[in-house]
Amino acid sequence: MPYKGLPEVVTTRRRSFWESAYFVEICKGLAVTGRHLLRNLLHTGEMPTVQYPEQRRDYGPRFRGRHRLLQREDGSPRCVACMMCSTVCPADCIEIVAAEHADPAIEKYPASFTIDLLRCVYCGLCEEACPCDAIRMDTGIYEIAADNRQAFVVDKDFLLHNDKDGTL
Amino acid sequence: MVPLVLEAFAKIVFMFLLIMGFVPLLIWAERKGSAFIQDRTGPNRAAVLGIRLAGLVHPIADVLKLVFKEDVVPAQRHRFLYAFAPMLVMVVAMSTYAVIPFGDYLEIGGRRIPLVVADLKVGMLYILAIASLGTYGVALGGWASNSKYTFLGAMRSTASMISYEITMALSLLGLFMIFGTLQITQIVAGQGELIWGWLPRWGIVVQPVGFLLFIAAVYAETNRTPFDMTERDSEIVAGYHTEYSSLKFALFFMAEYAHMVVAAALIAALFFGGYQIPWLPRSLLEAHAGMLLTGSLAAGGGLSLVVAWLYFRRARRERGWYNDSREREPGFLGAVAALVGLGLLGSLTLAPWSVGAAGASIFVTVAQTGCFIAKVAFFAWLFIWVRWTVPSFRYDQVMRLGWQIMLPVGLLNLAATAVWLVIAHR
Numbered sequence: 001m002p003y004k005g006l007p008e009v010v011t012t013r014r015r016s017f018w019e020s021a022y023f024v025e026i027c028k029g030l031a032v033t034g035r036h037l038l039r040n041l042l043h044t045g046e047m048p049t050v051q052y053p054e055q056r057r058d059y060g061p062r063f064r065g066r067h068r069l070l071q072r073e074d075g076s077p078r079c080v081a082c083m084m085c086s087t088v089c090p091a092d093c094i095e096i097v098a099a100e101h102a103d104p105a106i107e108k109y110p111a112s113f114t115i116d117l118l119r120c121v122y123c124g125l126c127e128e129a130c131p132c133d134a135i136r137m138d139t140g141i142y143e144i145a146a147d148n149r150q151a152f153v154v155d156k157d158f159l160l161h162n163d164k165d166g167t168l
Numbered sequence: 169m170v171p172l173v174l175e176a177f178a179k180i181v182f183m184f185l186l187i188m189g190f191v192p193l194l195i196w197a198e199r200k201g202s203a204f205i206q207d208r209t210g211p212n213r214a215a216v217l218g219i220r221l222a223g224l225v226h227p228i229a230d231v232l233k234l235v236f237k238e239d240v241v242p243a244q245r246h247r248f249l250y251a252f253a254p255m256l257v258m259v260v261a262m263s264t265y266a267v268i269p270f271g272d273y274l275e276i277g278g279r280r281i282p283l284v285v286a287d288l289k290v291g292m293l294y295i296l297a298i299a300s301l302g303t304y305g306v307a308l309g310g311w312a313s314n315s316k317y318t319f320l321g322a323m324r325s326t327a328s329m330i331s332y333e334i335t336m337a338l339s340l341l342g343l344f345m346i347f348g349t350l351q352i353t354q355i356v357a358g359q360g361e362l363i364w365g366w367l368p369r370w371g372i373v374v375q376p377v378g379f380l381l382f383i384a385a386v387y388a389e390t391n392r393t394p395f396d397m398t399e400r401d402s403e404i405v406a407g408y409h410t411e412y413s414s415l416k417f418a419l420f421f422m423a424e425y426a427h428m429v430v431a432a433a434l435i436a437a438l439f440f441g442g443y444q445i446p447w448l449p450r451s452l453l454e455a456h457a458g459m460l461l462t463g464s465l466a467a468g469g470g471l472s473l474v475v476a477w478l479y480f481r482r483a484r485r486e487r488g489w490y491n492d493s494r495e496r497e498p499g500f501l502g503a504v505a506a507l508v509g510l511g512l513l514g515s516l517t518l519a520p521w522s523v524g525a526a527g528a529s530i531f532v533t534v535a536q537t538g539c540f541i542a543k544v545a546f547f548a549w550l551f552i553w554v555r556w557t558v559p560s561f562r563y564d565q566v567m568r569l570g571w572q573i574m575l576p577v578g579l580l581n582l583a584a585t586a587v588w589l590v591i592a593h594r
Contacts, residue, residue: 030557032557033553033556034553036205044209048207049208
């Protein structure tokens with residue numbers, strides 16, 4: 001007996017006469033479904049269904065949506081092209097080409113910064129890895145759609161000016 | 169001769185429109201009703217100029233989609249039977265209506281028009297015969313598709329037809345014995361009487377066991393849950409219409425609902441008094457036609473205005489919800505309801521309280537047909553309600569129920585009815 005406490009033989013309860021005559025039981029069932037029907041007819045607004053394109057659920061502030069690159073005060077990317085994010089990325093979707101920055105106080109800047117949104121697994125490790133808080137996933141955009149694959153590879157300009165629109 | 173043909177034609181057209189009007193409504197009720205029963209909202213997206221009518225546009229969209237879809241056919245089919253089967257199913261579903269009365273008679277200009285397409289003396293036998301013919305379409309469709317799932321579906325359909333046809337006939341025999349006729353019009357007319365002065369002599373009152381047997385048999389005949397084994401998708405894909413697509417599938421689909429309307433009409437006509445309005449016999453309706461007509465016009469008009477007011481209130485409340493054409497809907501429906509209400513109230517100026525004999529006859533017909541349609545609608549809805557309540561029987565359970573329970577109960581009911589009749593008429 002490997003599984004203690006479980007019955008060896010499953011026995012079904014014998015149905016009483018009225019139960020096996022079905023009609024009474026069917027009427028009880030009809031009452032149950034009828035109650036649901038009436039409740040939903042009379043209180044249509046209280047149904048749990050979210051009428052999606054018009055209504056949206058509120059996601060928490062920790063929700064990881066599409067990425068954005070943060071800007072310095074002069075509008076240039078805050079990123080210093082340290083490659084931390086592209087190194088930690090498990091999906092290998094971030095590609096950075098570093099270049100020397102004109103300001104000697106800043107070592108490097110990304111000449112190009114592309115993210116392949118189709119490869120991204122939205123794990124958020126790039127946010128965690130970034131030493132200067134340059135990449136965040138707090139846009140809350142989750143409707144990411146396009147009609148060709150190339151459009152999902154987004155570049156630096158796109159990520160710097162990430163508006164609240166899902167279309168690519 | 170010519171007016172006779174015209175009359176028959178008009179009645180056929182009316183019945184045809186009644187069924188074909190019911191089918192999309194039932195499809196809508198099935199989808200929306202099942203949704204509400206399961207705490208979902210159901211289809212509400214298809215719209216014409218923003219008017220969604222709570223999803224009523226969806227059946228139209230469904231049919232349009234099916235009409236324009238590619239007709240995929242299996243290569244090894246039986247060419248003629250494959251195309252013939254859906255037509256047969258539809259024709260059979262339609263032709264049952266010929267003997268079901270939707271009112272007793274209409275008297276215009278001295279002509280007495282019986283409100284039934286064909287008042288057969290053997291009407292009940294006709295119904296039983298045509299009902300079993302319905303299985304031919306299913307069986308042929310399943311056979312001609314040359315696929316194992318369709319074949320299994322067809323086989324199950326034949327099995328359930330053979331099992332439940334007997335019970336259906338047995339359950340109706342008691343009714344024939346009590347009313348002493350096979351003519352449907354006579355049976356319905358007989359149900360207009362009252363027992364002990366207050367209880368309508370409906371089929372369900374005189375034959376309660378017969379009613380339970382009949383309703384179960386009819387559910388089996390129409391292949392609806394809990395007897396939906398011919399198209400159970402967890403076992404045999406879609407049953408007999410697995411290989412059908414496009415318009416041929418649409419025919420099967422519509423025929424299923426047309427069968428439901430037939431079954432509902434049969435239940436209403438045989439066991440719930442058909443067109444008879446309880447406690448309001450024809451004589452009473454005709455005598456007080458003017459008063460009743462005025463009352464119903466005023467009540468209908470007032471009700472429409474209340475509905476219109478509710479819609480206008482909703483239109484005001486929902487402004488800014490969608491920011492598109494859908495916001496027009498409540499206002500549009502409110503305007504329609506207001507127009508209907510004003511029309512009904514406006515017709516009061518034509519002095520309906522002093523209506524003539526022909527007008528009284530028309531009023532009685534409209535009232536009785538409306539009562540019949542209401543009963544049919546309720547029993548058609550019951551089909552849907554039961555489907556979304558009850559799990560279906562296994563194949564062997566269906567057979568056991570049919571042969572070992574319903575058949576003996578039907579025979580016992582028949583014997584009991586015979587004994588009761590002998591005692592009562594002695």
